[in-house]
Amino acid sequence: MENLKRNIKGAYTVWYRDVVRFRRDRMRIVSSLVMPVVYLFLFGSGLAPAMAEMGGGHIDFKQYMFPGVLTMTVLFTSVFSAVSIVWDREFGFLKEVMVAPVSRVAIALGKAAGGSTVALFQGVIVLLLAPVLGISLTIAQLITLAGLMVLLALMMTSLGILLAVRQPSMEGFHMLMNFVLLPMFFLSGAFFPLRGVPIWMDLLSRVDPVTYGVDPLRQVALRGVVPVQFMDVIALRPLTVNVIMMAIFAVLFLVPAVWLFGRQD
């Protein structure tokens, strides 16, 4: 009992540190808006006319991209917080945490929670761009989006820890990022519809966990923005299926991540 209390406090400490650091880092808060703006307005505005022709004018491409950009923000923030764990672990503060009388499982869970929280904050900041794009969100939509982002963030932070925990060098991790993360992002349908794509791409997108994050975010964010019949075309799966798939992936990543992290050298 005493042990449990202590481990909860330990996990809370690790989480709290991430939140304090994020809150203090004004630059990071501002810069977290830069990439989304670049994608939405430089990339999105450029493609919008061409896409409008093909889509028969049903949707503004920038609006279509918005959930994808939301995903991108959550995705990259999550994975990068996971990298910091590894860096911290070898050279910094986490070493201090590793010798504290707190179980490693608690530390890993605290870190996963911390990374997810920061990713959620970043995602919420990006949500502020919605009105600029002509997307108005109700409170219910906002809450649902936040919930989906938490799940996506938890899933991706866990994957990040899993990928990074035994990486001896930063170079190795960058390789992984290029080989795993970017394909995952592009296969998820974040920037283009997965309807009518080649069969191999369709198959890969089905095993891509990010797919199950983009789809529900899009459905919820664009509800009421695009015509219902068009929504039926871009939505891939029911919300519950997406949520269940994300939960399964999160557990699938988190369990071995925690185990590997906790293993003593």
Add this chain to the structure above:
Amino acid sequence: MTTRPVIEVENLMRKFGDLTAVDGVTFHVNPGEVFGFLGPNGAGKTTAIGMLCTLLRPTSGLALVNGFDIRTDQARVRQSIGLIFQDPSLDDKLSGRENLKFHAMLYDVPADVLVKRSEQLLDMVDLSERADEVAMHYSGGMKRRLEIVRGLLHRPSVLFLDEPTLGLDPQTRLHIWEYLLTLREREGVTMFMTTHYMEEAEHCDRIAIIDQGKIVGLGTPEALKGMVGGDVVTVRTDDNDRVAAMMQQSLGIETRIDPEGGLIIETSHGDQFIPEMMRVIGECDETVHVNSVHLRRPTLEDVFIKLTGRAIREQDFDKKDDMRKHVRLWRGR
């Protein structure tokens, strides 16, 4: 009062793949002692400290810290020790006091105790006035001082210090030692440290000299230096081999090569030996030119050379780096 050792180690061993980093060491550390591991980089010091702090699992052997087994009772070992790492481990983005607060949370130190104790310790290391600044702006010495305060915050009975003054300038190093010795006095804490600085090892009550994972000598600095026997005479000539042969033939004295050039002769009364030596050299061969003669008391460096045949300073750096890389790669796997 019991005098049970604070640290008891028996035949402790750790392998990384086919590399044996710590090769069966046995020693104990008494309460209140400052105990040092002296040896070159790559000798296995950090691996040894890692095992005692429960960061690394031993391959075999036994170690008790405060009576708790480092393999089976890790939580209690951790609660009873403080640790100062070789690489800085502060959160740079947080202030000094915030770093202490996080430590207190992790070690379950009550808030009122935290405040009282941290002020007292910060005061002792002259850091009170700057403790609200972000640690990023601290000098190397200040960071170390803060880490020392942090390591002592939860009242550990042993403080482990892995190369505590590595990378600091000599003056700062001296200051850190003043603080450490004062804290030892006031807190009664036992200290276990590793170092490859000879001068630093002199501060220890007892030293274990470690080389290639093994303890090759153990005792007080005085006792260890006693092994060298009397004085150390260093003579530099233009023909060292010749002089070595003369000493051997005429006086029956063994010499050894000084890594920095010259010959080293250990003798009980150096002041009387020098004229004798000069006479022998003059008689044997007038053409041999003596450049300098130096007489001093033995140092721990002499002890290390005597025990291992090599100098600590003269380590092959490539070898050391290779090994660190090796270990790091292995651990990273």
